[in-house]
Amino acid sequence: MEQKLVALSGNEAVAYAFKQARPHVAAAFPITPQTEMMHKYAEFVANGESTTEMILVESEHSAMSAAIGSAAAGARTFTATSSAGFALMWEVVYIAASLRLPICMAMVNRALSGNINIHCDHSDSMGGRDAGWLHLFSENAQESYDNSIMAWRIAEHMDVRLPVMVNYDGFIISHTADALYMLPDDAAWKFIGKYNAAYTLLNPEKPITVGPLDLTDYYFEHKTSQMAAYEKAPAIIQQVSDEFADLTGRRYGFAEEYKLDDAEMVMVLLGSSAGTCKDVIDEYREKGVKVGLLKLRTFRPFPAAYLAKVLGGRKAVCVLDRSASFGGQGGPLFTETRSAMYGQQVPVHGYIYGLGGRDFDLRQAATVIENLKKVAAGGEIADINLLGVRL
Amino acid sequence: MAVNLKQLTQNEDLLAGGHRACAGCTGANILRQIMLTAGKDTVMGGATGCMEVITTIFPYTAWKTSFIHSAFENCAATISGVETAFRSLKKHGELPVQREKMNFIAFGGDGGTYDIGLQSLSGAMERGHNMLYVCYDNEAYMNTGIQRSSATPLGAHTSTAPAGSVKQGKEQNRKDLTKILVAHNIPYVAQTTPYHWKDLATKVEKALAADGPAFLNILMPCTVGWHFDPAIGMELAKEAADNNFWPLFEVENGVYTINHKPKDPGPVAEWMKKQGRFKHLFKPGNEHLLEASQAYVDSEWKKLLKLEAMTAE
Numbered sequence: 143m144e145q146k147l148v149a150l151s152g153n154e155a156v157a158y159a160f161k162q163a164r165p166h167v168a169a170a171f172p173i174t175p176q177t178e179m180m181h182k183y184a185e186f187v188a189n190g191e192s193t194t195e196m197i198l199v200e201s202e203h204s205a206m207s208a209a210i211g212s213a214a215a216g217a218r219t220f221t222a223t224s225s226a227g228f229a230l231m232w233e234v235v236y237i238a239a240s241l242r243l244p245i246c247m248a249m250v251n252r253a254l255s256g257n258i259n260i261h262c263d264h265s266d267s268m269g270g271r272d273a274g275w276l277h278l279f280s281e282n283a284q285e286s287y288d289n290s291i292m293a294w295r296i297a298e299h300m301d302v303r304l305p306v307m308v309n310y311d312g313f314i315i316s317h318t319a320d321a322l323y324m325l326p327d328d329a330a331w332k333f334i335g336k337y338n339a340a341y342t343l344l345n346p347e348k349p350i351t352v353g354p355l356d357l358t359d360y361y362f363e364h365k366t367s368q369m370a371a372y373e374k375a376p377a378i379i380q381q382v383s384d385e386f387a388d389l390t391g392r393r394y395g396f397a398e399e400y401k402l403d404d405a406e407m408v409m410v411l412l413g414s415s416a417g418t419c420k421d422v423i424d425e426y427r428e429k430g431v432k433v434g435l436l437k438l439r440t441f442r443p444f445p446a447a448y449l450a451k452v453l454g455g456r457k458a459v460c461v462l463d464r465s466a467s468f469g470g471q472g473g474p475l476f477t478e479t480r481s482a483m484y485g486q487q488v489p490v491h492g493y494i495y496g497l498g499g500r501d502f503d504l505r506q507a508a509t510v511i512e513n514l515k516k517v518a519a520g521g522e523i524a525d526i527n528l529l530g531v532r533l
Numbered sequence: 534m535a536v537n538l539k540q541l542t543q544n545e546d547l548l549a550g551g552h553r554a555c556a557g558c559t560g561a562n563i564l565r566q567i568m569l570t571a572g573k574d575t576v577m578g579g580a581t582g583c584m585e586v587i588t589t590i591f592p593y594t595a596w597k598t599s600f601i602h603s604a605f606e607n608c609a610a611t612i613s614g615v616e617t618a619f620r621s622l623k624k625h626g627e628l629p630v631q632r633e634k635m636n637f638i639a640f641g642g643d644g645g646t647y648d649i650g651l652q653s654l655s656g657a658m659e660r661g662h663n664m665l666y667v668c669y670d671n672e673a674y675m676n677t678g679i680q681r682s683s684a685t686p687l688g689a690h691t692s693t694a695p696a697g698s699v700k701q702g703k704e705q706n707r708k709d710l711t712k713i714l715v716a717h718n719i720p721y722v723a724q725t726t727p728y729h730w731k732d733l734a735t736k737v738e739k740a741l742a743a744d745g746p747a748f749l750n751i752l753m754p755c756t757v758g759w760h761f762d763p764a765i766g767m768e769l770a771k772e773a774a775d776n777n778f779w780p781l782f783e784v785e786n787g788v789y790t791i792n793h794k795p796k797d798p799g800p801v802a803e804w805m806k807k808q809g810r811f812k813h814l815f816k817p818g819n820e821h822l823l824e825a826s827q828a829y830v831d832s833e834w835k836k837l838l839k840l841e842a843m844t845a846e
Contacts, residue, residue: 166621169614195621197613200656207607207653211578211614214601216629217621219614237603343599343615344622345629346574353602354589364591 143389145323152315155283155322156222156248156308157182159290161192162330163246166217169197169208173227174260175312176250180222202227206234213243214352216342218294220245224312225252225266232270238305239274240368241352244297244337245305247275248290251413251464252312253498261499262312264412265465267441268474274368276306276375277442279412281398283320286310288392289439291325294334295382301374303340309441311414313499325390333389372443379440396445398437399452401427405434407514408453410479411462412438415495415502422507433511438475446482453479454486457518460510461492462529472526489517495529506530536570536734544569545597552595554587557756557763559770560669561587563727564640567667570737571636573598576615580608580641580650583676584669606649609657609666612639616662636741637664642753643684644674647710658717658746665740665747668710671755679758683708686778687829688822689810691758696813701822706829714748715784721747723783725792728770732781732792739783752779760809772804777834782841789841801830 150158157179160168170180186192197208205221212219223231228249238245249267253259267277276296280286286308293306310316325333341350356364376396383394400420402408409419416437426433436452438445453459461480463473471477476492483490493510496502506529517523547568554561560583568575577600579585585602588595603611616637622628639657641650646668654666673691674680681691685703690696694703714722720743723736733751740747754761754769761769773779774793778801781792802823805811814822 166625166627167614167617169617193621193625195617195624197617197660199610199613200652200659203607204610204613204653204656207603207610208614208617210603211601211611211616212618212621213614215576215615215618215622217618219618233604234607241603342629343576343601344619344632344635346598346632346635347630349597349599351589351594351596351600354591354594355586356591360591 143325143329145325145390147321148324149319149321150283151178151317151319152283152286152310153179153250153317154182155287156290156310157186158324159287160220160246160248161186162291162325162327163218163294163334164331165194165220167197167212167219168194169199169205169212169219169221171199171202171205171227173202173224175252175316176222176224176227176248178316179248179250202230203234206231206238209245210234210238210241210243213238213245214241215344216339218337220247222248222250224250226255228266228270229254235270235273235275237353242303242368242371243305244303246290246293246297247305247307249307249309250312250316251309259498260312262314263464263497263499264309267307267309268465271442271474274304275442276304277440278306278308279439279441280308280310280315281414281416281437282315283318284322284392286315287322287324288386288390288394291330291334292382292386292394296375296379298337299378299382300340302371302378304371304375309413314414323390329389333386375443376440376445394439396438396440396448397452398439400435400437402434402436402452404432406432406457407511407518408434408436408456408459409462409510409514410436410438410459410475412441412475413464415462415464418502418504419507422504422511426511431511431515433514441475444478446478449479449482450486453483453488456488458514459483459488459490460514461490462510463492463494464496466494466497476526491517491523491525491527493527493529500530502530536731536738538731541569541734544572547573547597548588549595549597552587553590555757555763557766559727559755559766560584560671560753563669563751563753564588566727566730566733567638567737568598570734571638571741574632574634575636575638576601576612578602578608578612578615578639580639580645581605582642582645584640584642586676605645607653608639608641608645608650609654612637612664613657613660613662616664637662638667639664640667640669642675643668643670643672644682647684647708648682655717658714658719658748661745663745665737665749667749667751669751669753671753671758672707673758675755675758684710687826688814690813691810701813701819709833711750718787719746719748720744720786721783724750724779725781726752726770726774726779728767729774729781729793736783739785758810761807765807769804769807775799776801776804777830778804780834780837782837788844788846789837791837791841801827
């Protein structure tokens with residue numbers, strides 16, 4: 143497949159990907175750093191490059207609510223948000239998943255208030271990790287674009303029928319011009335295909351009731367059937383990713399395994415910091431240090447069995463969280479990973495880093511590797527450590 | 534447009550019997566009346582509240598048209614999404630069955646409309662969706678146990694502003710939501726009650742025919758929250774229009790028309806006396822609250838007359 147090499151910001155790349163899915167409806171409200179993505183989309187519509195109907199709502203709560211109405215009516219629908227905007231959607235984020243509506247959402251990760259901060263961390267999406275959406279993470283503009291193409295196929299698959307959020311780091315990815323390969327429109331459309339809603343509010347000959355009162359006698363069964371979809375999702379994610387690889391040559395799974403084959407020590411993280419780690423890993427590899435990286439792509443569903451397998455037998459594993467879990471046992475990625483490793487004799491420790499957009503630099507990555515070496519040699523380290531903060 | 538009673542009685546009843554409204558509830562009656570006029574090509578959206586709870590409980594539904602409920606404060610936004618999906622699917626030739634037009638009706642109680650859903654409602658009206666929003670105004674949060682709302686009238690006893698030895702129920706007048714909607718400069722805004730069936734049907738018809746958003750505020754006497762004999766709900770609805778407590782009027786493209794001008798409105802206190810929520814106001818020492826209630830009704834009525842005169846073509 144001939145693909146065009148272009149230079150775009152992450153926001154622009156995602157706007158293009160969504161446009162190529164030919165959604166019927168988009169609902170959104172501005173919040174930094176998501177804004178540019180919707181600006182770009184609005185330009186497509188204003189110039190006739192897209193026939194999507196946009197609902198320019200008065201809040202994120204209404205953005206998600208309108209998206210729910212649209213998707214329940216049978217329309218392919220997307221929205222986009224960041225940070226406090228996602229927090230304002232909270233209640234309806236759960237409802238979108240519970241109603242099994244395959245909405246796609248660009249989630250431009252940004253710190254939550256307070257204090258108010260517009261820069262990257264993952265506290266926004268992490269707060270919503272149990273809301274029932276599938277969470278895909280991206281390292282750069284290319285992965286943001288690719289995830290935004292694949293998201294539709296995953297969300298709309300009849301075994302899944304769940305909303306998907308494509309996470310990409312605020313400013314670091316959203317506002318940085320990056321080189322990426324884009325599919326031609328017709329190839330993207332052929333891959334994504336037309337959406338066929340299983341149910342619609344718009345057939346008067348076959349009326350449906352959506353969102354009824356659901357009490358002690360049925361609610362639990364409905365939640366159980368919802369849980370079953372997350373069991374099926376991993377196979378669908380892999381199947382769609384494999385088809386995508388056949389088309390583009392870019393291969394995706396639940397994670398990217400960087401120099402893992404013989405690695406004795408492994409760093410686990412999400413998002414754009416992977417690039418920095420890869421650089422430092424390369425340096426250490428030249429010195430003969432067997433260190434590698436596991437960059438997770440799917441945080442929900444959490445690929446626990448996969449992690450247990452890939453990380454099993456290593457001498458030391460550390461997990462880097464770009465969000466805090468106040469009063470908890472480390473960041474969300476750490477607790478999930480360590481739980482996945484339960485019963486194995488692999489020491490797992492964690493870091494909190496990069497909150498509120500604090501730079502994650504080469505020195506921090508090197509510190510992480512030095513600590514991994516100590517632990518691998520039998521040394522001790524705290525469960526939870528901080529990186530790049532003045533103490 | 535002329536509403537024909539014979540025709541209305543022959544239309545299919547799209548809200549099935551067996552729903553779980555209280556005996557004497559006038560809200561379910563409002564929904565039935567709306568549906569008789571709106572017909573089958575309609576999508577209904579309900580805010581969390583009495584009418585949502587009584588018409589659906591899994592695995593049952595009283596709705597013979599499509600119905601969606603998602604949350605308390607977002608019914609207008611949700612229906613705006615449904616309406617936009619209709620326009621987009623129609624434009625793309627992808628409707629499940631061909632329809633030139635469908636009706637999109639959102640409804641909520643006064644809590645879901647005057648209070649928590651006001652922003653969502655305002656946004657949807659401003660955006661110009663082809664939808665009707667109906668507020669069934671029973672003047673408090675009845676579904677959660679009769680708490681005060683910004684629609685609760687002065688002096689009414691509610692569970693969060695109760696009449697006690699020091700306080701005498703709600704301490705503020707209700708706000709005028711209908712005029713807030715008029716200020717959105719949408720094509721059609723009106724007030725009515727379920728007693729005035731012809732007025733209600735006419736207004737639903739006009740609202741659905743309007744090119745753009747429309748809003749109906751319908752007073753809904755509530756036997757539980759207002760504390761009256763379940764047999765007299767409709768009577769109270771009638772009297773509220775007769776004593777100017779709840780004037781019947783409509784605003785078409787900014788022009789006010791009062792649909793019912795009572796010759797002898799009589800004191801509002803006579804109407805209040807029939808409702809337990811105002812019982813304490815008739816104790817010695819609370820005369821000033823009855824006077825204040827009357828003064829509010831009188832002053833609002835005068836304003837309405839002026840608005841009608843001012844906007845007359």
